[in-house]
Amino acid sequence: MYKSVKQTNLETRILKMLEGKPLQAAQMLFNDPELQTMQEYANIVAIRRLGYNDHGPVHMRKATLNAIKMFKLLNEAGIKMNLEKEGVGKAEDSLTAVLLSSLLHDLGMSIARDSHEILSIQLAIPFIDRILNEIYNPEELMTKTAIKATAIEGIFGHMATKHIHSLEAGLVLIGDGSDMEKGRARIPAMLSSEPRVGDIHRTSASAIQRVRIHKGEEKPIAITVEMNASVGFFQVEEVFFPKINNSPVKPYIELYAGVIDRELLRYL
Incomplete structure (x- = not known):
């Protein structure tokens, strides 16, 4: 196997x-x-x-x-x-x-x-x-x-x-x-370079460099999303945040996102 x-x-x-x-x-x-x-x-x-x-x-x-x-x-x-x-x-x-x-x-x-x-x-x-x-x-x-x-x-x-x-x-x-780091979008990006509807999802996912899950300062869980370009905020706001918002675990989470070497934005 x-x-x-x-x-x-x-x-x-x-x-x-x-x-x-x-x-x-x-x-x-x-x-x-x-x-x-x-x-x-x-x-x-x-x-x-x-x-x-x-x-x-x-x-x-x-x-x-x-x-x-x-x-x-x-x-x-x-x-x-x-x-x-x-x-x-x-x-x-x-x-x-x-x-x-x-x-x-x-x-x-x-x-x-x-x-x-x-x-x-x-x-x-x-x-x-x-x-x-x-x-x-x-x-x-x-x-x-x-x-x-x-x-x-x-x-x-x-x-x-x-x-x-x-x-x-x-x-x-x-x-x-939480699995939205650039590697997840790598294969479809390699297979097709033609513009298509929905490319913003692939582009924004490619901007996500790292997702860290660690102990929060005020809550048990902190999730920090690091990106190399601001297009990654689309992935956070349109894909990831709605999932957290619909999860019973939401009260226990701190969510941060930002471009590397810039100030982090706190969502929760």
């Missing part, structure tokens, strides 16, 4: 951040050739057929890494996830839901862009069931049910076009949106 160096490095970073059931789930997903093939094909359709940016193995792992970082910052700040608050799971169960959702959220791009989140749910369910049946005991049925439902909610809501209500799903939404 071939994997790019970038994908392998991301998997290594993710595995180092996990333990227990989330670690088991990640290992199973990373070693699944069927999932690898499906994610690769999603990227072929997204980039070559539709002209979008990366929606494949690297993107889904980058979104996962971002979501895990934010989960840990909330956990360190004593913020309980919904499964724990509702008495149906522990922190590791919530993290398992976030992991499953993030790693599977764009499978539907292998079929179409329109309603791809709904298609992703259909394609993701067999993987979710397989993993939960492997790492959870039959008597943990309520926890398994809650994890599956929450993972599906995260996939359902990752486009910020549907209302979501759990912190777990909110992390998936923002983790996905």
